[in-house]
Amino acid sequence: YFPEHDRTIWSNTETPVDALDELSKTSYPLCMRTLHEALKSNYHLKNSGRVQYGLFLKGIGVKMDEALQMWRTEFTKKIDADKFDKEYAYTIKFIYGKVGSQKNYTPMGCSKIISNIAGTGEYHGCPYRLMDSGTLKKKLTSYGLLATDVSEIVSLAEEHHYQLACAKCFEVTHKIPPEHPVMHPNAYYSDSRSIID
Numbered sequence: 001y002f003p004e005h006d007r008t009i010w011s012n013t014e015t016p017v018d019a020l021d022e023l024s025k026t027s028y029p030l031c032m033r034t035l036h037e038a039l040k041s042n043y044h045l046k047n048s049g050r051v052q053y054g055l056f057l058k059g060i061g062v063k064m065d066e067a068l069q070m071w072r073t074e075f076t077k078k079i080d081a082d083k084f085d086k087e088y089a090y091t092i093k094f095i096y097g098k099v100g101s102q103k104n105y106t107p108m109g110c111s112k113i114i115s116n117i118a119g120t121g122e123y124h125g126c127p128y129r130l131m132d133s134g135t136l137k138k139k140l141t142s143y144g145l146l147a148t149d150v151s152e153i154v155s156l157a158e159e160h161h162y163q164l165a166c167a168k169c170f171e172v173t174h175k176i177p178p179e180h181p182v183m184h185p186n187a188y189y190s191d192s193r194s195i196i197d
């Protein structure tokens with residue numbers, strides 16, 4: 001259970017959007033790296049992906065105006081700015097509590113993300129649950145992980161130990177296990193930044 005004010009979820013420093021490409025490689029868990037890569041290569045994310053990634057970005061300290069600018073920059077590589085402002089900007093403002101029910105929505109934790117199933121053309125959810133073993137193996141290998149580490153992570157995922165697979169990925173990429181058990185992508189990010197920063 002992660003209360004709204006949990007320091008492991010909410011970053012106390014601002015994160016500029018031009019740092020996200022690098023941060024996605026060094027400090028994102030696989031669920032968020034997958035969404036970031038999909039946004040950057042498809043110039044689009046369907047609604048569930050926008051909500052999962054948008055809330056994560058809010059938690060890591062991306063301000064609403066910068067978030068809007070980033071989503072607009074990517075989406076308008078495929079659609080015009082007017083369509084973005086009419087159809088997509090609302091979700092981002094909603095996430096920040098500026099429109100609609102105006103709640104301070106908390107970034108999603110692992111159990112919620114793991115329970116979400118992505119359909120065709122969607123990239124939300126937990127890749128350790130949703131990717132088949134071959135795709136997961138190829139993905140982790142492309143990130144430069146050693147074959148023995150990849151095998152261990154894929155085996156944990158096959159045994160449905162998704163959060164242990166994620167923690168193992170943290171451990172082999174940071175040379176040290178995460179400070180907290182992996183229960184929340186924003187806590188994974190905080191643990192990573194506290195090592196790297």
Ligand code: SF4
Nearest residue numbers: 029031110126166185
């Ligand atoms: Fe994301 Fe949690 Fe899955 Fe890791 S275990 S990829 S943080 S949902």
